Amino acid sequence: MCELIYMVSESRLDTPIWYETEHVNYFVPEGTNCVYLQLPEVEVVSNIEKELFKALDSPLNSPPLKELVGTHYRRGDSIFILVDDNTRPNIHTRALLPLLEKKLTEYGVDKSDIKIMIATGTHTPPTSAQIKKSILKELYEEWKDRLWVHDCDDLPNHEHLGFSSVGTPILIDKRVLSGCIIIPLSDSEYHYFAGVAGSVKLFVPGVSGRKTVRVNHSRIFDMNTGFKPECRMGNIRNNISIQDIREIVQILMENHKKTVFVIDTIIHKDQFVNIFAGTPLDIHENGLKVLSKIRNITIKEKADLVIISKPSVNFYQAGKGMNAASFAVKQGGQIVLLAGCQEGIGPDDYLETMNRIKDLPLQEAMQWVIKNKCSETTFEIGIQNAVDLLRILQMTEGEVYVYSTLDPHLLQEPFRVKSLEIDKDPQEALRVFVDDFLTKKPGALVCVFEDYNILALASNEKKQ
Incomplete structure (x- = not known):
């Protein structure tokens, strides 16, 4: 389990968080009733190459990769490595690609015959410049002629493989299906509605058609609670979205005889702590098992104020930070989020939807979005964040604050989110806010997250 850390320096507590690449600290006054949720120190992988090769030779519930190559590969066949797009850090991608290529040769x-497919899901396909800058970096020149980018709207490049048991149409990139072996290269992490990202999600939404993603994601909503209770961070049990995705991957392997060998990592504080390989479902479950040990914290009670940061290129990605904070804030409490958002809001549908319902009461607005924007035919990526934001605004009674590069009017008008004083540096802005908050609510419980990947579990709530 993670630790609860109480530390003091001068007149302010030692509660470091990040604003993008900047360390921000000493903003909570000494004597405050404050809990600092900190990721534990975990033994890191000392030799990445050795650990990877061990995983390839001793995978979970799968023949070794060498044996799969011997059975399925013939010269001229393609082996596809699925990698994350430019919305993910890709630390694991750059570290493991050269080692995996070495072993395959x-x-x-x-x-x-060794090729990369960038699993964009429904994100905008990255440009060559973005691939070089954010995904492959120094590896780009080596791979640029063996690199493909998935496009969910390029229908001729998708094959319809039938339906899942709940009726999701299975549309998968034909180029990936042409591979004699498919190797998702992933880093497992908690996901705010699918429970756990990585491994199986490199197929759906990773290399799926838009209709597959739209139908799958449209099932997560509840008119009263926003997301269905099972569709939450850290949970895959009875989670209709991720269970559907897992079944689709199983259908690819069993019904369509696709050979899939997942290589998965756990990145903790930018360091490798686990490298595993094997079959998709086993690897996915293993990811949850490992993450629950190093991401879950039990808190005695929920806080009056939660302060969290989420390094984000846009406000859409920053929503994951608000979602994590919502597990630790009490009804009527407040959330402060630090997120740069240098590239603006994110998906156009997110902004357009929030503009459409900006004058409706919060519960009515959330229900309108679910009814009109979240069906199998209308859902677009970005809309789920509108639903979750409206849920969180109801929980906090509209007391969500953001420190970012975004125009405060843009945040306030359609999104109903308030801004900290952006003319101050983040430390000073936080000090002013926290001091004012504690003046109005002396004795309030303040909770500071070191990392947005922490899952706070209140001890007085039964874990589902």
Whole structure:
């Protein structure tokens, strides 16, 4: 389990968080009733190459990769490596790609047959410049001629493989299906409605058609609670979205005889702490098992004020920070989020939807969005964040604050989110806010998250 840390420096508590690449600290007054939720120190992988090769030779519930190559590969066949797009850090991608290529060539695979597919899901396909800057960096020149980018709207490049048991149409990128072996290269992490990201999610939404994603994601909503209670961070049990995705991957393997070998990592404080390989469902469950040990914190009670940061290129991505904070804030409490959002809001549908319901009461607005924007035919990526934001605004009675590069009027008008004083540096802005908050609510409980990947579980609430 993670630790609760109480530390003091001068007249302010030692509660460091990040604003993008800037360390921000000493903003909570000494003597405050404050809990600092901190990720634990975990033994890191000392030799990444050795650990990877061990995983390839001793995978979970799968023959070793060498054996799969010997059975399924013939010169001229493609082996597709699925990698994350530019919305993810890709620490694991850059570290493992050269090592995996080295091993595959040792197994007899021609280098020209080893290809990358960037699993964009329904995100805008990245440009060559974005791929070089944010995904491959120094590896770009080596891979640029063996690199494909998924486009969920390029229908001729998708194959319809039937339906899942709950009726989700299975549309998968034909180029990936042409591979004799498919190797998702993932880093498992908690996901705010699918429970756990990584492994199976490199297929859906990763290399799926828009209709597959739209139908799958449209099932997560509840008219009263926003997301269905099971569709939450850290949970895959009875989670209709992720269970559907897991079944689709199983259908690919069993009904369509696709050979899938997942290589998965757990990145903790930018360091590798686990590298595993094997079959998709086993790897997905293993990711949850490992994450629950290093991400879950039990808190005695929910806080009056939660302060959290989420490094984010846009406000849409920053929503994951608000979602994590919502587990730790009490009804009527307040949330402060630090997120740069240098590229603006994010998906156009997110902004357009919030503009459409800006004058409706919060509960009515949330229900309008679910009814009109979240069906199998209308859902678009970004809309789920509108639902979750409206839920959180109801929980906090509209007391959500953001420190970012965004125009405060833009945040306030359609999103109903308030801004900290952006003319101050983040430390000073937080000091002013926290001091004012405690003046109005002396004795209030303040909770500061070191990292948005922490899952706070209140001890007085039964874990589902």
